[in-house]
Amino acid sequence: MTTPRLSVDGLTVRFRLRTAVVHAVTDLSLTVQPGELLAVVGESGCGKSVLAHTLLGLLPRNATVSGRAVLDEDTSLLTGRLTGVRGRRVGLVPQSPATALNPVRTGRRLLEETLRAHGRPRTDADRVAADVGFDPIDLDRYPHELSGGMAQRLCTALALAPEPPLLIADEPTTGLDRPLVDHTLDLLRRRCDAGNTVILITHDLTAAQRVADRVAVMYASRIVEDQPTNALFATPAHPYTAGLLDALPDRGFRAVPGHPPMLTALPAGCAFAPRCTRANDACATMPNLSGPARCHHPLIEQEVAA
Amino acid sequence: MSELAAHGVSVAYGRQRVLDQLSLHIGAGETVGLRGASGGGKSTLVRVLALVQAADAGHVSLDGVRITGARHHVPAAARTRIGVLFQSPRGATDPRLRLDDIVAEPLRATGYPDAAVRERVSELADLVGLTPDLLIRRPHAISDGQLQRACLARALAHRPGYLLCDEATAMLDASTQAHVARVLTDYQLESGAGILVVSHDQPLLTRWADRVIDLQPQTHEHRHAATSV
Ligand SMILES: Nc1ncnc2c1ncn2[C@@H]1O[C@H](COP(=O)(O)OP(=O)(O)OP(=O)(O)O)[C@@H](O)[C@H]1O
Numbered sequence: 332m333t334t335p336r337l338s339v340d341g342l343t344v345r346f347r348l349r350t351a352v353v354h355a356v357t358d359l360s361l362t363v364q365p366g367e368l369l370a371v372v373g374e375s376g377c378g379k380s381v382l383a384h385t386l387l388g389l390l391p392r393n394a395t396v397s398g399r400a401v402l403d404e405d406t407s408l409l410t411g412r413l414t415g416v417r418g419r420r421v422g423l424v425p426q427s428p429a430t431a432l433n434p435v436r437t438g439r440r441l442l443e444e445t446l447r448a449h450g451r452p453r454t455d456a457d458r459v460a461a462d463v464g465f466d467p468i469d470l471d472r473y474p475h476e477l478s479g480g481m482a483q484r485l486c487t488a489l490a491l492a493p494e495p496p497l498l499i500a501d502e503p504t505t506g507l508d509r510p511l512v513d514h515t516l517d518l519l520r521r522r523c524d525a526g527n528t529v530i531l532i533t534h535d536l537t538a539a540q541r542v543a544d545r546v547a548v549m550y551a552s553r554i555v556e557d558q559p560t561n562a563l564f565a566t567p568a569h570p571y572t573a574g575l576l577d578a579l580p581d582r583g584f585r586a587v588p589g590h591p592p593m594l595t596a597l598p599a600g601c602a603f604a605p606r607c608t609r610a611n612d613a614c615a616t617m618p619n620l621s622g623p624a625r626c627h628h629p630l631i632e633q634e635v636a637a
Numbered sequence: 638m639s640e641l642a643a644h645g646v647s648v649a650y651g652r653q654r655v656l657d658q659l660s661l662h663i664g665a666g667e668t669v670g671l672r673g674a675s676g677g678g679k680s681t682l683v684r685v686l687a688l689v690q691a692a693d694a695g696h697v698s699l700d701g702v703r704i705t706g707a708r709h710h711v712p713a714a715a716r717t718r719i720g721v722l723f724q725s726p727r728g729a730t731d732p733r734l735r736l737d738d739i740v741a742e743p744l745r746a747t748g749y750p751d752a753a754v755r756e757r758v759s760e761l762a763d764l765v766g767l768t769p770d771l772l773i774r775r776p777h778a779i780s781d782g783q784l785q786r787a788c789l790a791r792a793l794a795h796r797p798g799y800l801l802c803d804e805a806t807a808m809l810d811a812s813t814q815a816h817v818a819r820v821l822t823d824y825q826l827e828s829g830a831g832i833l834v835v836s837h838d839q840p841l842l843t844r845w846a847d848r849v850i851d852l853q854p855q856t857h858e859h860r861h862a863a864t865s866v
């Protein structure tokens with residue numbers, strides 16, 4: 332068996348607020364192989380970005396983390412010191428590019444500094460920019476002179492410059508037109524085909540379908556479904572996944588009824604129960620993620636997990 | 638005439654022309670989609686229509702009245718007729734304010750009494766799917782999509798006659814996106830508001846907009862053509 336690129340086991344993240352505790356990530360386990368592209372999807376606020384920030388050691392001080400996350404066997408992401416790991420071995424394309432960029436440096440300065448810090452020649456800047464569809468002519472602009480989509484691509488270039496074996500891209504295609512979306516997705520796919528690993532956090536299910544090998548669906552801080560891409564789109568197992576697919580504008584364009592749960596007051600059982608048409612008494616206890624879905628009454632037969 | 642319109646609007650940044658004599662209108666009760674290449678001037682157009690950025694040439698009219706100037710020179714009554722959702726919620730919110738105060742900003746600015754503000758804020762939060770636990774937090778302690786929905790609640794607070802949404806659902810999952818589209822459509826039916834939806838998502842525009850305008854990328858040889866499709 333090959334060594335996984337990343338294996339996460341029982342990862343739990345809590346935020347302490349003055350009057351409440353936010354359950355942002357709960358008992359999350361996943362494994363991603365070299366060459367694999369995993370898409371993570373789920374409702375706004377379900378914990379996707381917190382997962383990304385945890386793996387990069389970027390959480391604020393009010394956070395507590397437990398569980399394990401191992402990168403390439405030897406690096407423990409949660410306990411180890413991240414010097415030399417962040418950026419070089421795990422890269423992040425942040426969700427809000429406009430605020431992630433240092434406002435007093437031009438794109439070229441930012442990119443050159445990143446390249447130099449990782450032992451690559453400054454002269455690669457134009458090529459790295461062009462790779463993500465960012466016109467090198469625009470590198471001499473300051474962040475406030477970039478459109479949302481341009482800032483987005485600059486962030487992708489900055490994350491890719493060190494050529495990290497694991498890239499976590501948090502909504503890297505928001506604000507891009509379709510040709511640029513496809514360009515970015517194909518770039519991520521090619522990185523995986525060359526043996527790297529990408530975790531693509533996205534609301535864009537079409538994007539996930541286009542390039543991901545597997546899709547993990549999060550709901551209320553937990554992974555509720557994890558399936559190969561084709562299987563997930565053809566036969567979703569979790570009622571929430573089915574609802575999400577039905578909300579697509581080229582399908583039903585219907586929202587999942589009801590409200591998202593409060594992560595400060597999650598029930599002991601399945602958090603989807605108040606919105607689920609299949610819920611019954613059994614759902615008052617937390618289902619396991621034993622087959623493709625964490626559900627007592629999945630939409631497809633659960634196979635015994637391999 | 639009930640419409641928000643741009644008439645021959647041009648904007649350049651330095652030597653780069655982003656909008657060249659562009660005209661379009663958003664009628665009351667109408668949902669207009671706007672799409673175009675990344676960096677093609679869509680957000681600039683939204684800022685001009687929202688009266689926060691002045692055009693180099695051309696002008697904006699609101700319900701048939703020509704508006705001159707931008708920012709502080711715009712009559713307050715005109716400004717409150719228009720609600721805007723900017724593309725980046727992090728850039729458009731004060732990080733020191735709690736979410737409920739962010740949503741309440743336009744209400745307080747127009748002198749709403751305190752009790753009415755609280756009631757309206759919780760009604761708006763419920764509408765966009767923000768649970769009460771989120772309302773007492775500041776932007777750094779919520780997700781980007783949650784903040785984007787707070788901005789939507791803020792834009793709806795004073796019941797604008799026109800709502801400009803610059804990639805307003807770009808950070809939202811499919812279900813929340815469908816929910817927001819429904820909320821805005823309901824608001825439109827009840828208020829007769831005109832809505833501009835800037836998006837790259839063709840299936841979304843097909844489903845949501847009454848008509849879609851294509852903003853052609855700016856080149857030296859070509860004039861801006863806003864083609865309806
Ligand atoms: N610093 C913090 N303190 C307290 N709660 C937080 C903090 N950061 C995030 N949260 C909460 O944790 C939950 C997960 O947030 P996260 O940003 O991971 O959501 P997300 O899935 O990325 O959502 P979106 O799709 O909207 O970006 C949210 O409910 C959010 O309100």
Ligand code: SF4
Binds near residue numbers: 569601602604618627
């Ligand atoms: S466990 Fe029960 S409530 Fe939860 S998704 Fe499955 S059927 Fe629905």
Ligand SMILES: [Mg+2]
Binds near residue numbers: 379380381501780781
């Ligand atoms: Mg996020």
